[in-house]
Amino acid sequence: MTEPLILHEFALSGNCYKIRLTAAHVGAVLQRREYNILKLETRTPEFVNNISANARIPVLQIGDRFLPESNAACFWLADSSPLIPIDRFERADMLHWMNWEQYFHEPHIGTMRFLRAFLFEENWSAEQRAAVPTRTEMGNRALGLMEDHLATRHLATRKWFVGDTPTLADICLFPYTSTAKEGGFDLSRYPHVSRWLADVAALPAHVTIIA
Amino acid sequence: MTEPLILHEFALSGNCYKIRLTAAHVGAVLQRREYNILKLETRTPEFVNNISANARIPVLQIGDRFLPESNAACFWLADSSPLIPIDRFERADMLHWMNWEQYFHEPHIGTMRFLRAFLFEENWSAEQRAAVPTRTEMGNRALGLMEDHLATRHLATRKWFVGDTPTLADICLFPYTSTAKEGGFDLSRYPHVSRWLADVAALPAHVTIIA
Numbered sequence: 001m002t003e004p005l006i007l008h009e010f011a012l013s014g015n016c017y018k019i020r021l022t023a024a025h026v027g028a029v030l031q032r033r034e035y036n037i038l039k040l041e042t043r044t045p046e047f048v049n050n051i052s053a054n055a056r057i058p059v060l061q062i063g064d065r066f067l068p069e070s071n072a073a074c075f076w077l078a079d080s081s082p083l084i085p086i087d088r089f090e091r092a093d094m095l096h097w098m099n100w101e102q103y104f105h106e107p108h109i110g111t112m113r114f115l116r117a118f119l120f121e122e123n124w125s126a127e128q129r130a131a132v133p134t135r136t137e138m139g140n141r142a143l144g145l146m147e148d149h150l151a152t153r154h155l156a157t158r159k160w161f162v163g164d165t166p167t168l169a170d171i172c173l174f175p176y177t178s179t180a181k182e183g184g185f186d187l188s189r190y191p192h193v194s195r196w197l198a199d200v201a202a203l204p205a206h207v208t209i210i211a
Numbered sequence: 212m213t214e215p216l217i218l219h220e221f222a223l224s225g226n227c228y229k230i231r232l233t234a235a236h237v238g239a240v241l242q243r244r245e246y247n248i249l250k251l252e253t254r255t256p257e258f259v260n261n262i263s264a265n266a267r268i269p270v271l272q273i274g275d276r277f278l279p280e281s282n283a284a285c286f287w288l289a290d291s292s293p294l295i296p297i298d299r300f301e302r303a304d305m306l307h308w309m310n311w312e313q314y315f316h317e318p319h320i321g322t323m324r325f326l327r328a329f330l331f332e333e334n335w336s337a338e339q340r341a342a343v344p345t346r347t348e349m350g351n352r353a354l355g356l357m358e359d360h361l362a363t364r365h366l367a368t369r370k371w372f373v374g375d376t377p378t379l380a381d382i383c384l385f386p387y388t389s390t391a392k393e394g395g396f397d398l399s400r401y402p403h404v405s406r407w408l409a410d411v412a413a414l415p416a417h418v419t420i421i422a
Contacts, residue, residue: 053356054315065300069307069314076303092278092287095306099280103313104265127341145264 003063006031007073008051012118013037014110014175015070016058017209021171022074024207026081038118071098074168083168090163097161097169101176108139110176112183136184143180143190146173150192157192159199166203174200175209214274217242218284219262223329224248225321225386226281227269228420232382233285235418237292249329282309285379294379301374308372308380312387319350321387323394347395354391354401357384361403368403370410377414385411386420 005023007030009016023030035041035057043055052059052068059066060073067073078084085091112135115121115128150158161169178197180187187194200206216234218241220227234241246252246268254266263270263279270277271284278284289295296302323346326332326339361369372380389408392398398405411417 053359054311062300067300067303067307069310071310072303072307075306076299079299079302088287088290089273089276089278091290092283095286096278096280096283099282099310099313100265102310103280130338148264 004031004061005029006033006061008033008035008042008059008061009057010035010037010042012209013057014106014113014179014209017175018070018172019058019060019073019077020211021174021207022077022083022168024211025083025166025171025203025205026077027205028077071095071102071168071172074098074172078168078171082165083171085163085167087163090167094162094167094169098172101173104138104145105142105173106176108135108142109180109183109185111135112139112185113176113179114183116184117182139180139183139185140189143177143185143187143193146177146196147190147192150196159196166200170196170200179209215242215272216240217244217272219244219246219270219272220268221246221248223420224268225317225324225390225420228386229281229383230269230271230284230288231422232385232418233288233294233379235422236294236377236382236414236416237288238416239288282306282313282379282383285309285383289379289382293376294382296374296378298374301378305373305378305380309383312384315349315356316353316384317387319346319353320391320394320396322346323350323396324387324390325394327395328393350391350394350396351400354388354396354398354404357388357407358401358403361407370407372407377411381407381411390420 005028007016007019009019009032011032011034020030035047037057041047042057048055052066054068056068058070058073059068060076062076067076075084085094112132115124115132149161160166161173174197177193216239218227218230220243222243222245231241246258248268252258253268259266263277265279267279269281269284270279271287273287278287286295296305323343326335326343360372371377372384385408388404389412
């Protein structure tokens, strides 16, 4: 890993935090470039032409190559590390949780956090306001599914999402779950999720979202 | 691969087709179980308790283990096959396109197809109707990004999304792109995408969505 690594990010975004968290666990050093998404700094011609045509952060720059999408950046960083299971089923099951998070979790829980803690209610559009009940219901459904998964494994509970050790599934589910209360979600309703959050935060290499 | 493989699916779903297409390319034989999502057959207690707590298809059953999420099922099937690049950057870049498809492409292009070709306009809710202009704009933006990517690679054009051979990125982008006109999108506006669709469909192992 001799090429310089640059994370193009908005530091408080959970999707960017995932990449920093993965980097901390594998011992990779990231340079960081901050873009204020509230000021649309990833929509500029310079960003679109040079960093990512999709006009979104995060993007992991590896030398002169650019990798958008948080899951892809985490996979690149963790490739051949213990964060990616060797077992074929567990490796795919890790991807299942990473994809599930981006489709069924982050669009609701992450968006509610963005609306409440970054945009603020007085600035919501009518469309954003109308979607709040559905996003809240879907977010709680996602947290409930995580709760049930962690609560049951044969006759015991599960410590981690996949297999017996932490994987990228845990790393990638952590950011938007640990900040869910900023979106109005009550994590005390999910004791196994709360226990798992504490277990992830207690890992030796852990860093916080504001580190 | 001696365990029986069962695809729990709604056959006309692009996410289910991806898995069948991957299986065809790697020579895996799938048994198929059909669920009518219009009749909410994946929301039954039997499905939720025995197949997937997320109450969605597709789910790939591998022996007595269950793998939800199309990208995860495709990765499991293609693991160690030429559809997954050996190069570390290309492998992650493949995941970038697979994740991008699920976040920026399928929610717009796939949803418009579902609304127009499966639910039919007379059955749309007010919320579904209100979102049509945004979904159409975002869908065309996604197709435009694919067009630009395929159109430019140094001084030549790109044949495949990642590297010089077909990967899961091509397999996973194909279903909802090839059926985009059912959602009201005009593919003649995207000549490089149209050329790439023909290239994917010309691969020897290709199967159609109704195969």
